[in-house]
Structures are given as C-alpha cells and as structure tokens.
Amino acid sequence: MPFTEPRHDWTREDIAALYEAPLDTLIGKALAVKAENWADGKVQKSQLLSIKTGGCAENCGYCSQSAHFDTDVKAEKLMPLEDVVAAAREAKAGGADRFCMGAAWRSLKERDVPKITAMIAAVKAEGLETCVTAGMLEPHQAHALREAGLDYYNHNLDTSREYYSTVVSTRTYEDRLETIAHCREAGINLCVGGILGMGEGREDRVGLIHELSKLDPHPESIPINMLVPIEGTPLGNSPEISVIEMARAIAVCRIVFPKSWVRLSAGREGMTEEGQALCMLAGANSIFVGERLLTTNNPGETRDEALLKSLGFEHASREETATPQVRRHTLLGQA
Numbered sequence: 001m002p003f004t005e006p007r008h009d010w011t012r013e014d015i016a017a018l019y020e021a022p023l024d025t026l027i028g029k030a031l032a033v034k035a036e037n038w039a040d041g042k043v044q045k046s047q048l049l050s051i052k053t054g055g056c057a058e059n060c061g062y063c064s065q066s067a068h069f070d071t072d073v074k075a076e077k078l079m080p081l082e083d084v085v086a087a088a089r090e091a092k093a094g095g096a097d098r099f100c101m102g103a104a105w106r107s108l109k110e111r112d113v114p115k116i117t118a119m120i121a122a123v124k125a126e127g128l129e130t131c132v133t134a135g136m137l138e139p140h141q142a143h144a145l146r147e148a149g150l151d152y153y154n155h156n157l158d159t160s161r162e163y164y165s166t167v168v169s170t171r172t173y174e175d176r177l178e179t180i181a182h183c184r185e186a187g188i189n190l191c192v193g194g195i196l197g198m199g200e201g202r203e204d205r206v207g208l209i210h211e212l213s214k215l216d217p218h219p220e221s222i223p224i225n226m227l228v229p230i231e232g233t234p235l236g237n238s239p240e241i242s243v244i245e246m247a248r249a250i251a252v253c254r255i256v257f258p259k260s261w262v263r264l265s266a267g268r269e270g271m272t273e274e275g276q277a278l279c280m281l282a283g284a285n286s287i288f289v290g291e292r293l294l295t296t297n298n299p300g301e302t303r304d305e306a307l308l309k310s311l312g313f314e315h316a317s318r319e320e321t322a323t324p325q326v327r328r329h330t331l332l333g334q335a
Helices: 012-020 023-037 081-093 110-125 139-147 173-186 202-213 243-256 273-281 301-311 324-333
Strands: 042-052 098-103 129-133 152-154 189-191 194-196 221-226 261-264 286-289
Touching (some): 012 202, 023 243, 081 098, 081 110, 098 110, 098 152, 139 173, 152 221, 173 189, 189 221, 194 202, 194 243, 202 243, 243 273
Parallel strands (some): 129 152, 152 189, 261 286
C-alpha cells in the first residue's frame, strides 16, 4: 500500500534506499502515492516575478543576483506596486493561479515591510494565491506578511546540511531553519526545497530530502530546481546533472511528502520535452510558467501548452488539482 499520510520518522537510510531503487520501481511507488492524493492528468501553474533584482549581500554560489559576483545582472530598486499588480493580472490571464514574488535581499528590512504587505494584499485581491521570498525574517515580520494575506513563504534549504557551506558562507543552515520556524509560527504555509546540480553528491540530495522530512508539519510545497549555471558565479562551471537524477529526486519527494506540492521549478528551459515529461511522470504536479524565472529563462506559454497537450495533461487550479484531503492538510498547515 502506498504511503498516504505524512511520516516524520524517515531515516536517511530509508530515503537512500528509495533513491537507489530501480527507476521503474521508484516511479511506480511515486505514482501510487500521487494517485491517492492528487488528480490525474492535472498540473497547476505558478508564475514567479523578480520584484527586486540584484545587489544581494549573500554569496550563494549559484546566484547571479549576488553583489559578490561579476554577472550581467545589475542591482535594481523594488518594483512599484502598480507594475507588480499588472504582472499578476497577466499571469492570471495566462492560466496561473499562484503568483510568487522574489526580492534579492539577505533579509527583509523594516522600511520595506509595508511595501511588501501592500503587494501581497493587491495580488490576493486579484484572486491569486500568493508566495513571497525575501530572505530572512524576524517573527513580527512573518506575522505582518501573514496578516496581509500571504499564503506561502519560500525559503529553500538548497542542499544537505553537510554540503551547505560549499554553496554559501554568509548565512548558516540554522539561519534558514530559523526563518522557516518564524513563518510556521505565524501560520504561513512553507515552500521549501532545493537545487540539484551544484556539484553535490547523491548523498547530499538524500540529505536535503531528509532535512525536509524532519520539518513538522512538512512543507506544503517542495520546489525542485535544476541548477542553471550562470557565468561569473562560483558554480557557473558545475557539471550538468542528468534529468534522470532530477526525476529520482522528484519521485522520492512525492513518496516522502504525499500531500505536498512537488514543483518542477528552474531548469526546464534546458530540458527536452521528454525530460520534462519524465519529471512530471515521476510525481511533479506543478510547474512555473512565463518567459522568466527571476533572472533565468523559462520555456514560455507556447512550449508549455504543447508539452501539456502531448502528455494529455491539462493545467488546472490548485482546487482542481488537489484532493479534498490535501486541501484540508494545507489549511491545517496554517493553523
């Protein structure tokens, strides 16, 4: 029988055994879990907007927006509210029902809290689910975002605890977990995942999933990103990770997090149609659409529609994609 209820007793060895299973066995288990919790043939669309680009004080080795590295990305000011609302309306017209706003900050400054809360409220008023990523938060800031109507806060762990210092040194793993705890305490759903292909080993991918499994409750959203190498960043020459490895990670996440969204995130632009299909068949039930993901390219609406059509999938709202049990789990995560 597939796992249908979230477990918090996964060991690293348990997850490694799943990860190492023959691919057909692994995906078969993932599909059994998915069938118990999610609608067949339906994929939710999310869209991501960089509301404040570049100039970040962090030195995350994968990021073109870091002030530490010489890339083509230049520092910009926070976008005006009216421009954010216009982008949200365009995203909704394109079929997205979840709108994510990303600001390249080490942490949210007090002076910017009213501006971010205004954006959240305005996007919510357009009928979209909201997600924000703006760096580290203090407890009162998390509560302010929740009071504005924020549904999700994105704060990825990126990789395993052991490999983390290879990727970034300007903040610690515990710093990330602290912000995640502040969001959970404020009643905000969590969007927490990682990036594959940063030179880490399979043991680090297992370690990332294990760290996520220890969060109680589990994050309601698990984004899995494939590194998009950026010239000028320390990880710009990282060896390419295979799509099969991406599919393995997605399938394991589908099993370990049965009631969480598993989102196929950055990296689709460099995948073939067949590679994206494999990741969706492994259990991903949400994709990011639009021409851009923060500062990197995305396939775009025409290619996405062709992909979904070839698979016989249709994009659907979060309510249509999730079963009643999953919707209830998400609401409980806000309690």
